[in-house]
Amino acid sequence: MHIEALPSPYRPDPKIASLGAKIGDAVKSADFPETILRFRNDRWAATIGLDSLSDADWARHFGRFEPLPDNMPEPLALRYHGHQFRVYNPEIGDGRGFLFAQMRDGHGRLLDLGTKGSGTTPYSRRGDGRLTLKGGVREILATEMLESLGVNTSKSFSLIETGEELMRGDEPSPTRSAVLVRLSHSHIRIGTFQRIAAEGDADMMAQLVHYCLTVLYNETPGDTPAAQLLHLAVERIADLAASYMVAGFVHGVLNTDNINITGESFDYGPWRFTEYWDPRFTAAYFDENGLYAFGRQAEAMHWNLGQLAVSLRLICEAPPLIEALERFPALFQAAIITRFLWRLGVQSQGVERDRELVEAGERHMVRGKIPIDMFFHAFRGGRTGMSAQTHEHGADFEALLGEYPPQDNKAAAHWSESSPCSMLIEEVEQIWTAIAERDDWQPLHQKVESIRIMGQTLSQR
Numbered sequence: 001m002h003i004e005a006l007p008s009p010y011r012p013d014p015k016i017a018s019l020g021a022k023i024g025d026a027v028k029s030a031d032f033p034e035t036i037l038r039f040r041n042d043r044w045a046a047t048i049g050l051d052s053l054s055d056a057d058w059a060r061h062f063g064r065f066e067p068l069p070d071n072m073p074e075p076l077a078l079r080y081h082g083h084q085f086r087v088y089n090p091e092i093g094d095g096r097g098f099l100f101a102q103m104r105d106g107h108g109r110l111l112d113l114g115t116k117g118s119g120t121t122p123y124s125r126r127g128d129g130r131l132t133l134k135g136g137v138r139e140i141l142a143t144e145m146l147e148s149l150g151v152n153t154s155k156s157f158s159l160i161e162t163g164e165e166l167m168r169g170d171e172p173s174p175t176r177s178a179v180l181v182r183l184s185h186s187h188i189r190i191g192t193f194q195r196i197a198a199e200g201d202a203d204m205m206a207q208l209v210h211y212c213l214t215v216l217y218n219e220t221p222g223d224t225p226a227a228q229l230l231h232l233a234v235e236r237i238a239d240l241a242a243s244y245m246v247a248g249f250v251h252g253v254l255n256t257d258n259i260n261i262t263g264e265s266f267d268y269g270p271w272r273f274t275e276y277w278d279p280r281f282t283a284a285y286f287d288e289n290g291l292y293a294f295g296r297q298a299e300a301m302h303w304n305l306g307q308l309a310v311s312l313r314l315i316c317e318a319p320p321l322i323e324a325l326e327r328f329p330a331l332f333q334a335a336i337i338t339r340f341l342w343r344l345g346v347q348s349q350g351v352e353r354d355r356e357l358v359e360a361g362e363r364h365m366v367r368g369k370i371p372i373d374m375f376f377h378a379f380r381g382g383r384t385g386m387s388a389q390t391h392e393h394g395a396d397f398e399a400l401l402g403e404y405p406p407q408d409n410k411a412a413a414h415w416s417e418s419s420p421c422s423m424l425i426e427e428v429e430q431i432w433t434a435i436a437e438r439d440d441w442q443p444l445h446q447k448v449e450s451i452r453i454m455g456q457t458l459s460q461r
Helices: 015-019 042-048 055-062 133-148 190-199 202-216 225-247 294-312 318-325 328-344 351-367 372-378 388-401 425-438 442-459
Strands: 024-026 036-040 076-078 082-084 087-089 099-104 110-116 155-166 175-184
Touching: 015 099, 015 202, 036 055, 036 133, 042 155, 055 155, 076 099, 082 190, 110 133, 133 155, 133 175, 133 425, 133 442, 190 202, 190 294, 202 225, 202 294, 225 294, 225 318, 225 328, 294 318, 294 328, 328 351, 351 372, 351 388, 425 442
Parallel strands: none
Antiparallel strands: 024 076, 036 155, 082 087, 099 110, 110 175, 155 175
16 A cells, blocks of 8 residues: 655656657746745655755755756646546646656656646646645645555655745635645646647657556556556556545545546645545535535546546547446455555455445444544454444444454554544644744644654554
8 A cells, every 4th residue: 555665866867858849838937035945755855865955955956946967957837638527628737837857766666746836837827826835734734644544645745935925715815825846656647648639649649658658657568558558547546546435535626637647646725534434525615516525536537537538549449448447446346445454454354255344334434423534543453342332333343343353463552542643624724723823833743743653553564
């Protein structure tokens, strides 16, 4: 579930240049009044050989965007289209961010450093190209929590306050500004393919498919490379959808331009963690019809993969693409079981028995009104016995769970603590209030530390 952060020397490898000028537009960063370093992720900086940068050099590269050595000479605002709440929009692209650098990590993967809030681009659509400081803090909390819960997510790499006042309709304004840098396994989205398909550029589509297969997936292209890529994306994205469910996470805006071809979750706006297993829970106030509600996220991702298949029809016949799409439901159900057992910390007892356990666990959470985080915390390692009120709703679950041996008992002390580590909206707001009212960053750093401790215990075997 976890991708280990393996230290590595700095190995620049700006492969994006191989896709030519059509992939994006050269842009420049905004000239910010200030660059106040608020967060640097040295754990992941070590994986790309940048943890030894001084704070001053860090601010130069990730606040002023001075190019990194032997890397991209200038940032690229990537081009793409996308379905936004299932309405096709050909007028989008990187509107407040850009791809800044590419390098290899300790696993040999090609990773991107991309921005959010770095200024206007040709795709800003009358926006100011900025990010609020609160938005940056929220993304740090989302990515740290998701990573610890085993979700394949981008990493919040850097947050620098930029000294501007922003006006926003969804925050008390004026509010503080920031620029975020995220570390991602690619910024190629389903929407990237949609743009190329809309332009009818078969050569560019074939080139992009080859790039994704060989550079991002390290695969040798076969007879039908487009279908091969779709199979890989279906596998990764079905697992991503399952990981959201087991984490209790709602992304909020699962548009096709927010789905990465590598199946890595990224770009956190109106995200929320749902306290209870509530399929109707939504994260975005503007999602009035619940299109991206907690229980509909798998459906949304499957639909988005369908749009990828439509785009790939430019260079591939339909039957092999349909075959890949049809794998999604079974892959999603299998991933739910695998991830549910992983978070419970118990060993598989076979597909049918595991499915029974997961279904009973879901019923127990709903009928017993048990918060998701408390459920996995209390029953971790196969422990049974909660309050009498919850027990009457979960006797079948506890009976099944009693047959499951724990994966590992090393971290038993952590799970014996009275309350679980969580990331509900009230906690997020408390952390932000400390920053907004007192410029107190200690609650944020303490929360990140406790989240990482949970992640370490979850990943122990």
